[in-house]
Amino acid sequence: MSVAARLQAMQPTDIGVPGPSSWDMARAFRSVRADPLTFLADVSQRHGDLVSFPVPGPPALLLNDPAAVRHVLQTASRDWGKQTVQYAALARLTGPGLLASAEPSWIEHRRLAAPAFHHERLEAVGVQVRAAADAAITTRLGALPSAYGEVVDVADLTHRIGLDAVGRALFSTDLSDHARQLLDATSDAADLVVRLGRSVVPTARLAPTRTNLRLRSTRRRLDVIASRIIAERRSGGRASDAGASGDDLLGLLLDSGLTDTEIRDELVTMVIAGHETVAAALAWTLMLLAEHQPAQDRVRAEVAGHAGPVSLLRHRETLPWTRAVVDEALRLFPPAWVVSRRSRSADVIGGRAVPAGTLAIISPWILHRRADIFPEPESFRPERFLSPGPPPVGYLPFGQGPRLCIGREFALGQMVVVLSRLLAQHRLTVGPRWSRPEALAQVAVHPAGGMPLVVTRIPPRAS
């Protein structure tokens, strides 16, 4: 590339879209890194549906308009790929697993994994999810005295449930031996992915920087656990007692002809994508229910009137309020707070012509707070989701289009099942000097420092 071409590439491309100036960005540098959610909310409020960031090279646009978002994620999805810093950073840990893959081969892996998330399979794994919820509830809350409430970090509880449910349902494996290591490694992984994604100075992969060294060691820890899980299944041992395991995700991957490295990539992807998100979403849901006692009582009453075990899939008809609570919690606290795409060719979005290489940043966190779609957007109002029919346009906690979350039904079912098991026997309240934990935007949006809620056991009714 000539010097002139290089200099040209360093200049921001002006396409006449409003946005913060380079000076604004320099001033906001610290807050962008420390609290990107507030920064994104702020620029959206100031600049509207299409916001341009002053970066070198092709434009970087924040899309706040649901029609433009649908265009990128759905209608024109073939022209918008995952070649972005966000997914490149994730791929340093997961390899080109389903979530991070920017390659056309993604579709083959999706087809391979899909049967593990089909309806029949999800009906069958309901029993494992209930077992995961009950095991964690008994271990963490079993010793609570019935009359007095005790402060419990429910985020720790939901992390254990999320991890255990993934292990049992997708790998027919009891992950409890690996739980501490996995929880530590995935939490380190999340931290590192965020560091890489937000790093201003790109470093060579092999440079012995602190982040690179930690990354390699975290990757090795995840590799060791993944290899053990694969080896145990190959040797025929350690399948859980919860039914046939051949058609679970691990069975499908092992029978697929994928290499061990590819299987490892998918396994690590599912552990990270599958438990972090559900755990965070559940922690926020429990917080909202602790703050809104009538909504919590209504869940409890609905669950008490439910006959038989709660289904992962067919709960919308039998537990409509509980499901609406989950939908509304995912609106207010969408764990996947940002997704990104890069255009493969020139296109038009929001009425603006954009060149190849344009970066599209889409934030469910921001979209879900549009007052024209969700009146009083900061209020917790599950009623919004009670009416039948598709969710409102602009609601995309699980993404949209062909790269829609493969674990969507599994995650929603899991959340409803956990609420039904936990709230049947426990009341959650907030402490006397309650203030909400800060929302920390990592790979998922987590409550900073955990979610301390007061948990009180409800004494069984005398019959």
Ligand code: HEM
């Ligand atoms: C509340 C829980 C969850 C949320 C909010 C969530 C959110 C998302 C979102 C927004 C995407 C799309 C990313 C993009 O378009 O760039 C996605 C993709 C994905 N999710 Fe989830 N997810 C959740 C649970 C799960 C679970 C339980 C699993 C698996 C066990 C999972 C596995 C995946 C995978 C593999 C992809 C990539 C799919 C593809 O590109 O084909 N997720 N998720």
